[in-house]
Amino acid sequence: MKRQIANSFLAVDSVIFGFDGECLRVLLTKRLNEPYLGYWSLPGGLVRVDESTAAAAVRVLEEKTGLKKVYLEQLYTFSDPDRDPRQRIVSVAHYALVRSTDHAIHAGRHTELADWFDLDEKKKLAFDHRKILDLAIERVRGQIRYKPIGFELLPTRFTLTQLQKLYEAILGTALDKRNFRKKILAMNLLEGLEEKEIGVGRKPAQYWRFDKKKYNELTQKGFVFEL
Amino acid sequence: MKRQIANSFLAVDSVIFGFDGECLRVLLTKRLNEPYLGYWSLPGGLVRVDESTAAAAVRVLEEKTGLKKVYLEQLYTFSDPDRDPRQRIVSVAHYALVRSTDHAIHAGRHTELADWFDLDEKKKLAFDHRKILDLAIERVRGQIRYKPIGFELLPTRFTLTQLQKLYEAILGTALDKRNFRKKILAMNLLEGLEEKEIGVGRKPAQYWRFDKKKYNELTQKGFVFEL
DNA sequence: CCAAAAGTGTTGCCGGTACACCCATGG
DNA sequence: CCATGGGTGTACCGGCAACACTTTTGG
Numbered sequence: 447m448k449r450q451i452a453n454s455f456l457a458v459d460s461v462i463f464g465f466d467g468e469c470l471r472v473l474l475t476k477r478l479n480e481p482y483l484g485y486w487s488l489p490g491g492l493v494r495v496d497e498s499t500a501a502a503a504v505r506v507l508e509e510k511t512g513l514k515k516v517y518l519e520q521l522y523t524f525s526d527p528d529r530d531p532r533q534r535i536v537s538v539a540h541y542a543l544v545r546s547t548d549h550a551i552h553a554g555r556h557t558e559l560a561d562w563f564d565l566d567e568k569k570k571l572a573f574d575h576r577k578i579l580d581l582a583i584e585r586v587r588g589q590i591r592y593k594p595i596g597f598e599l600l601p602t603r604f605t606l607t608q609l610q611k612l613y614e615a616i617l618g619t620a621l622d623k624r625n626f627r628k629k630i631l632a633m634n635l636l637e638g639l640e641e642k643e644i645g646v647g648r649k650p651a652q653y654w655r656f657d658k659k660k661y662n663e664l665t666q667k668g669f670v671f672e673l
Numbered sequence: 674m675k676r677q678i679a680n681s682f683l684a685v686d687s688v689i690f691g692f693d694g695e696c697l698r699v700l701l702t703k704r705l706n707e708p709y710l711g712y713w714s715l716p717g718g719l720v721r722v723d724e725s726t727a728a729a730a731v732r733v734l735e736e737k738t739g740l741k742k743v744y745l746e747q748l749y750t751f752s753d754p755d756r757d758p759r760q761r762i763v764s765v766a767h768y769a770l771v772r773s774t775d776h777a778i779h780a781g782r783h784t785e786l787a788d789w790f791d792l793d794e795k796k797k798l799a800f801d802h803r804k805i806l807d808l809a810i811e812r813v814r815g816q817i818r819y820k821p822i823g824f825e826l827l828p829t830r831f832t833l834t835q836l837q838k839l840y841e842a843i844l845g846t847a848l849d850k851r852n853f854r855k856k857i858l859a860m861n862l863l864e865g866l867e868e869k870e871i872g873v874g875r876k877p878a879q880y881w882r883f884d885k886k887k888y889n890e891l892t893q894k895g896f897v898f899e900l
Numbered sequence: 901c902c903a904a905a906a907g908t909g910t911t912g913c914c915g916g917t918a919c920a921c922c923c924a925t926g927g
Numbered sequence: 928c929c930a931t932g933g934g935t936g937t938a939c940c941g942g943c944a945a946c947a948c949t950t951t952t953g954g
Contacts, residue, residue: 456682456683456763457919489903493752495754495761496761497754498752498753499750499752500752520750522747523747523750523765525720525726525765526725527722527723527724527725534722534723536683536726538752606906606907607905607906622944623907624909624945624946625944625945627908628908628943629942629943643906643952645952646906646950646952646953647904647952647954648903648905648906648951648953649907649915649950649951649952650905650906650907650908650952651905651906651907652906652907665911805902833933833934834922834932849917849919850933850934850935851918851919851935852916854934854935855935858918870933872925873925873926873932874925874930874931874932875924875925875930875931876923876924876925876931877924877933878932878933878934879933901949901954902954903934903952903953903954904951904952904953905951905952906950906952907948907949907950907951908949909947909949910939910946911944911946912942912943912944912945913944913945914942915940915942915943916939916940916943917937917938917939917940918938918940919936920933920935920936921933921935921936923932923933923935924932924933925930925931925932926929926930926931927929927930
């Protein structure tokens, strides 16, 4: 009954987060086969025999979205023997943070039907993917407070208002503009750029850039990011 | 060359922490076979075909130490194709916190050579187990601050000094006695017991108990443990 | 000149930290 | 009566939260 080809045991599934300026979103793909035909699911694939799961996640992500060099981290390994009705498949779930939700989806459309979904649209997903997604959300909520991962979701050049909107979207709370700016600028991790917004019918905002090098230096000296 | 029996792909390795009253320690087992014959290694074993990795970790832990019902959590999945020189084995690492280091080791001795080691004894371990151990230490250091996992390492009845010693051992810093007590007692999660120490040549200390039920209630209301 | 978002300082409060002495017991 | 660790209160300081108005641009 259980046709267990060695490497079909191990899979990766990725929770790919993007930010549209207002909401945090996840990239889902529509299943074209049984089981769960027609359901939305997390993009994933089998791990090859001589590939680490991290490498597999990177590969699958590029296959589905065309994106390379995204922030990718292991989330949790799901191993309930019944999580796939066909046969046992252990899945090492990862989560990814990508900039520019637009770019990702175009590349994905070539192969499969993929789309971005709002997080609070509590759609029913294939397999145990709802559980995986919920865990990923919880993880991102936890990490955003004390790791500067938010910048992975924004263009390299961003305004403080964009950054604040992002934090508000992820944490689900409103933040005070002045306090937010004070705190984030006090860390000295943002480099102010000369350029400003143009063509907006209002006072143009300054652009900023996250100084990853400085962050790494400070971290080694015991500094901890916290917002 | 690669004799890949299906379920031999997946293993669990456990980092089992105990506390001896002074230092945090790990339980290691001595390898009786090649490769790494004679090296110390994390206790581990293969995952059975219809068993989740969590179940496998619980089973292996009981086989090696005789302990049941310990605090056990998934840590990370290690999947470098070359991590085992014989063949590819993906390992889902867990970490466990056990009370009473004495009890654990006796049960273990029946089957294999096992012993507790001080954390800063940077012994060379088999496979990538040093990496796993280091990650586990980091994880415990991070979690002890905002999850009440410390109590899993102490007897159910403990003194505040024991608790403080534990925190100092894990965090690697000295803590102020008065501030420590104030903060932990202010959370209202410790229940003071009538009994006191006996037979010590000094003022006897009061015993306390961690009220897990109250913790769960508070947590649901948004309370977060933090020390 | 109007609409829209950008940008900017001060104050009160709470919580964290620093710090030293008396107490109860066994031997 | 001595040694040992148990147990307790206060004062200062810094960081966090609350809060409203002026500025700059495009249309």
